[in-house]
Amino acid sequence: MPAQPIPAQFTRETHTINGVKTVVLTAGKGEPLVFLHGAGIWHGINFTLPWVEKFRVIVPFHPGFAESGDDPAMNDVQDYVMHYLDLFDALGIAKTRLVGFSLGGWLAAKFAVSHGDRVERLVLVAPAGLRGKERPQGDVLSLPPEQIPSLLVSNFDVIKPYLPENPKDLDFMGERYREGGTLARLLWEHPYDTKLPRYLHRLTMPTLLVWGEDDKLLSLKTAELWRQHLPKAEFKTFKGAGHLVLDEKREAVDAVTRFLS
Amino acid sequence: MAGRARFDFIHFMHYVHLPENQKDYPSLWVDFPNKYFDPEKGYSLYQRYLSELVLADKLGFDAIVVNEHHNTAYSMMPAPNLIAATLIPQVRNAKICVWGTPPNLEYPNRLAEEYAMLDVLSQGRLEVAFPLGTGMEYWANPINPSTARARYRESIDIILQAWTQDGPTKYYGDFYTYRYLNPWPRPVQKPHPPCYIVGTGSPETIDLAAQLGFGYASVFVTKPRARELNEKLRRTAAEHGHHIRPEQLPLQVITYVAETEQKAREEGIDHIRYFFEDALRTTPTFLAPPGYLSVEQLKMRAALADKLHGKFNFDAVNESFFVAVGTADQVVEQLEQWGEQMGTNHFVMLAAPGNMPNWKVVKNLNLIAQDVIPRVRVGTAYERRIAAE
Numbered sequence: 001m002p003a004q005p006i007p008a009q010f011t012r013e014t015h016t017i018n019g020v021k022t023v024v025l026t027a028g029k030g031e032p033l034v035f036l037h038g039a040g041i042w043h044g045i046n047f048t049l050p051w052v053e054k055f056r057v058i059v060p061f062h063p064g065f066a067e068s069g070d071d072p073a074m075n076d077v078q079d080y081v082m083h084y085l086d087l088f089d090a091l092g093i094a095k096t097r098l099v100g101f102s103l104g105g106w107l108a109a110k111f112a113v114s115h116g117d118r119v120e121r122l123v124l125v126a127p128a129g130l131r132g133k134e135r136p137q138g139d140v141l142s143l144p145p146e147q148i149p150s151l152l153v154s155n156f157d158v159i160k161p162y163l164p165e166n167p168k169d170l171d172f173m174g175e176r177y178r179e180g181g182t183l184a185r186l187l188w189e190h191p192y193d194t195k196l197p198r199y200l201h202r203l204t205m206p207t208l209l210v211w212g213e214d215d216k217l218l219s220l221k222t223a224e225l226w227r228q229h230l231p232k233a234e235f236k237t238f239k240g241a242g243h244l245v246l247d248e249k250r251e252a253v254d255a256v257t258r259f260l261s
Numbered sequence: 262m263a264g265r266a267r268f269d270f271i272h273f274m275h276y277v278h279l280p281e282n283q284k285d286y287p288s289l290w291v292d293f294p295n296k297y298f299d300p301e302k303g304y305s306l307y308q309r310y311l312s313e314l315v316l317a318d319k320l321g322f323d324a325i326v327v328n329e330h331h332n333t334a335y336s337m338m339p340a341p342n343l344i345a346a347t348l349i350p351q352v353r354n355a356k357i358c359v360w361g362t363p364p365n366l367e368y369p370n371r372l373a374e375e376y377a378m379l380d381v382l383s384q385g386r387l388e389v390a391f392p393l394g395t396g397m398e399y400w401a402n403p404i405n406p407s408t409a410r411a412r413y414r415e416s417i418d419i420i421l422q423a424w425t426q427d428g429p430t431k432y433y434g435d436f437y438t439y440r441y442l443n444p445w446p447r448p449v450q451k452p453h454p455p456c457y458i459v460g461t462g463s464p465e466t467i468d469l470a471a472q473l474g475f476g477y478a479s480v481f482v483t484k485p486r487a488r489e490l491n492e493k494l495r496r497t498a499a500e501h502g503h504h505i506r507p508e509q510l511p512l513q514v515i516t517y518v519a520e521t522e523q524k525a526r527e528e529g530i531d532h533i534r535y536f537f538e539d540a541l542r543t544t545p546t547f548l549a550p551p552g553y554l555s556v557e558q559l560k561m562r563a564a565l566a567d568k569l570h571g572k573f574n575f576d577a578v579n580e581s582f583f584v585a586v587g588t589a590d591q592v593v594e595q596l597e598q599w600g601e602q603m604g605t606n607h608f609v610m611l612a613a614p615g616n617m618p619n620w621k622v623v624k625n626l627n628l629i630a631q632d633v634i635p636r637v638r639v640g641t642a643y644e645r646r647i648a649a650e
Contacts, residue, residue, distance in 0.1 A: 075408070144546040174560045180551030184407035188551075 005044030005162060009052055010059070012067075017086045021069030024091070025059040028052035031120075032096040033260060035059045036084075036104030038128075039140060039183050040176065041066050043152070043162045047246040050253050054261060055097065060087060062104075064182030075185040077129075077193060081111045088118060097260045101125040101246065102138070102218070103183070106193065113199045122203060123256050124226065124233075125210040126218050126243050131192035132225045138218040138243075139191040141184060145176050154214040154242040200229040207233040208259045210252055212241030234259065265638045266596075266606040267508055269358060270317035270613075270626065271326035274310045274337040274344075275540050277616040278302045288543040290333040290397040303337060310337075311344075313613060313622050315351045320630035324356035324388065326609060328459075329363065332401035335540045342375045349383045356386045360459055360478070363394030364416035365404050369437060372416070373423035374444045376454065385449035390457040390478070391417055393466060396548045407552025410465055412436045417473070424453040457511065462490050463558060471497035476509030478609070481541075483581045484599075487512075491603050510605040514583040514596065516612050517621075518628040522587045528621055529586045530575050535615030538573045589632030596637050608637070 006012075009027040016022070025045070033055035035048060041061065051057045061068035063083060074080065084107070088096065098119045100108025105127025112119040128138045140148055146167060153159050164172045207230055211223040220237065227235055236255050241248040246256075276298060279289075286293050314325045327344045330336035338344050341359050349357060357379065364372055380387040393413050399406040415434045419442065422430060428443030448454055457476035460466035470477040471494055479490045491510050498505045515536070517529030545566060549559055578584060585595040600606055610629060613622040 072407075141551060144544065168563070170560045170563060173563060174556045177549070177551065177554075177559045178556045181407050181556075182552075184405060184551035188405040188407060189403070 005042065005046075007044075007046055007049055009049065010045075010057075015087065015090050017083055017090060020063045020071045020074070020083070022063065022083075022087060023061045023067040024087070025061075026056065028055055028057050030055050032056050032058055032091075032093050034084075034088075034093070034096045034098050036098070036100040036107050037062065037065070038102030038104050039065075040179055042172075042175070043159050043244060043247055047253050050250070050257055051260075054257060058091065058093075058096075060084075062107075062182075064185070065179050070178070070182070072185065077107065077110055077186055080107050080186075081114065084111055085115060085118075094118070095120050097121045097123075099123040099125065099256060099260075100127060102128050102243065105129070106196075109200065109203065110193065110196060112205065113196070113202045116202060116205060119205050121260055122205050122207045123210065123259060124207065125246060125252075125256075126212065126215055126223075127209075127226065128191070128218060129193050129196055130222060130225050130229075131190075131194060132222050134219060134221045137191065137222065140217065141180065141188060141191060145173070145180065151216045152243045153248055154212065154240050155248060158248050159244065197229050203230060203233075206259075208256065209233045209235045210245060210256065211235075211237045212243060212245035212248065212252075213237050213239050214241060215243045215245070217243045266600065266608065266634075267323045268629070268634050268637075269324040269326050269356075269511065269607070269609045270314065270322045271328075271360075271513065271609050271611055272310055272314055272613055273328070273335065273540070273611075274306070275615065276303065276306065276334040276337050277535075278306075279334060279539065283539065286542075288547055289335060289539060290330075290543040291400045291547045293332075293334055295332075297334070306337060309619050310613075311347060311351075313619070313626070314348055316623065317612075317626055317630075318352040318355040320626055321634065322355055322610075322626075322630065324358050325352060326358040326360050328360050328390075328392075329366075330395065331366075331398050333397065342379060345379050345387075346382065349379070349386075356388055357383050358388040358390070360388075360390035360457060361392060363392050363398055363413070364420065365394055365409055365412050366398060366402050369416040369419035370423060370439065370442060370444050373420045374446075376420075377424070377444065377446045377448045380448040380450055380454050381446050385454075387448070387450070387454045388457070389454055390459045391420075391475075392459045393463075396550050396553050397543060399550045399553060400547055405552070406550040408436075409553060414469065417469075421453065421473075424448055455509075457509070462486060463554075467494055468497060470494055471503065472501050474498060474501065474503030474505075476505070476511065478511040478513060480513055481582075484583060484602075487583070488602055491605070495604065507600075507605045508607040510603060511607045511609045512583060512599060512603050512605050513609040513611055514585050514599070515614050516584075516592060516610045516629060516633075517586045517614070517617075517625055518589050518592050518633060519624070520588070522591060525586045525588065526575075529614075529617075532615035532617040532621070533575065533578065533584065533586070534573045537578060537615075540615055589628060589636075592629075592633050593636050596633070600637075 010025040013024045098108050105124040106129030238249045238252045245252045327341040329341045331339045345357050415436050423444050429441040432439040458470040459478045462482045477494045479487045495505045519525035585592045612625045
């Protein structure tokens with residue numbers, strides 16, 4: 001790895017959830033804040049550090065991503081919802097602040113739709129999961145892997161330290177290919193959830209929607225779609241930020257902190 | 262020991278009328294714009310290619326072989342069963358090999374039906390192969406590459422059940438449910454037409470051929486690797502109680518025969534270059550959609566692709582792959598040697614490589630039929646040795 005993606009404040013625990021090795025990073029004290037990452041977490045979690053000062057920040061790696069194990073039988077987003085139900089039980093989290101980014105935003109929304117009693121406040125950061133008319137719609141499976149990093153950010157320097165110097169680094173390619181396989185199991189047939197809009201009215205907890213104005217994967221038009229379904233949600237956008245709005249804009253991280261405090 | 266050597270003629274039916282700027286496209290597969298297909302030219306090519314396949318039968322080839330690819334100038338056969346059906350009335354003696362439709366790209370009952378139709382129409386001359394399908398096919402068809410192998414396994418089970426058990430039967434699988442599996446017609450050949458697996462050497466695919474006692478043909482792997490794969494198949498099949506016969510190991514050979522070696526190279530190499538440099542040109546992402554390969558296979562192939570990168574070099578291709586370009590004497594010697602090394606007497610002549618024009622294909626087929634086949638058919642060196650033992 002070119003840069004150490006995990007800040008020193010975090011401790012690492014390994015749980016076995018329904019047979020799947022699940023690595024969970026934890027830092028800070030206080031009320032729990034669970035962050036559900038997107039379809040790759042190689043860009044690290046440094047952006048979570050301001051949250052660590054106020055909350056017990058819990059970052060699980062999804063099965064099939066980063067340090068967590070693989071389970072080919074988990075082939076539906078609902079399997080991940082059930083996984084997090086089990087994990088929260090294992091961690092003794094009765095109710096939590098839930099922040100989900102991109103694929104993690106989809107997961108967070110789907111989790112909160114059916115398990116609203118476990119979610120104190122909900123933050124959806126550039127969530128995937130809805131089908132709009134515009135293209136592209138964050139369908140990363142349709143993109144050659146080497147093109148993805150530059151589509152994630154407005155300022156490439158933000159993620160450059162996390163990318164290997166050699167673009168053909170076999171280990172990096174292999175890891176991304178593995179995560180692509182996980183993603184294909186979940187959403188090759190449909191890179192969106194046609195049922196989700198039907199149930200979004202169940203998100204009655206305070207909800208914040210965060211978007212980077214230069215998002216090249218899921219444009220602001222997708223944000224509008226979410227807003228139609230979540231008329232009561234707060235909505236904040238950030239200039240000069242792409243899909244990885246939390247990595248690019250400290251203001252976005254602070255807005256989440258304020259909303260969750 | 263197994264009978265005389267067998268010679269097949271395989272045709273890929275490339276669409277060869279590419280635009281001037283074709284090299285600007287990194288891939289002639291998946292996303293190469295289909296506006297470049299001209300139906301008028303397509304008609305002429307179909308006529309010509311069909312005539313070449315019919316000629317091979319008249320010249321005494323044992324089988325003609327067609328296969329399936331989608332979204333590509335590489336092939337005009339997205340539905341090879343249509344080509345096979347067109348050929349049956351004209352190809353009177355040769356076996357008809359559809360090697361084949363990837364089972365994942367059709368409903369298994371329908372593929373069982375179509376193959377049974379072809380077997381009945383040809384009075385039992387059909388042979389089939391079950392490819393997983395290249396990575397490219399999964400970008401062109403609405404099938405999940407991450408479950409491709411599991412679905413493929415299930416499809417083959419269903420097809421074999423449809424052919425070997427009296428219907429109606431039931432099948433409750435992970436991918437397909439059949440309440441009445443009862444396809445009409447049923448194949449002439451019992452228990453079913455000869456089956457092969459065609460692949461690029463994934464361990465999973467070899468194991469499957471070994472379990473089922475199917476033939477196996479590796480394509481686009483280097484000579485030493487192909488030899489290893491054949492050995493592995495024989496060994497693994499034996500563990501499953503199957504004896505793999507030499508004719509179950511078809512060996513695909515790019516062949517061009519002419520009066521002299523120099524002439525063969527002059528007439529043949531440009532078209533072989535087209536085959537490797539143009540017809541096969543695609544991107545790593547198209548070759549390996551997510552979940553299609555294991556991470557180990559992906560890394561292995563990525564490393565290999567880097568090594569093979571660069572300009573076409575005939576000598577390097579000649580060294581790595583089964584390429585026989587030369588006089589009839591030279592080609593006979595090569596085939597006998599490879600037959601012995603690979604433990605096979607079944608040669609699949611890739612005798613219309615790339616954009617080879619009709620006159621060269623006709624010449625090539627004639628010379629192979631007159632001067633190569635009869636001499637190898639006396640028995641390969643391998644067979645003579647086995648017989649002597």
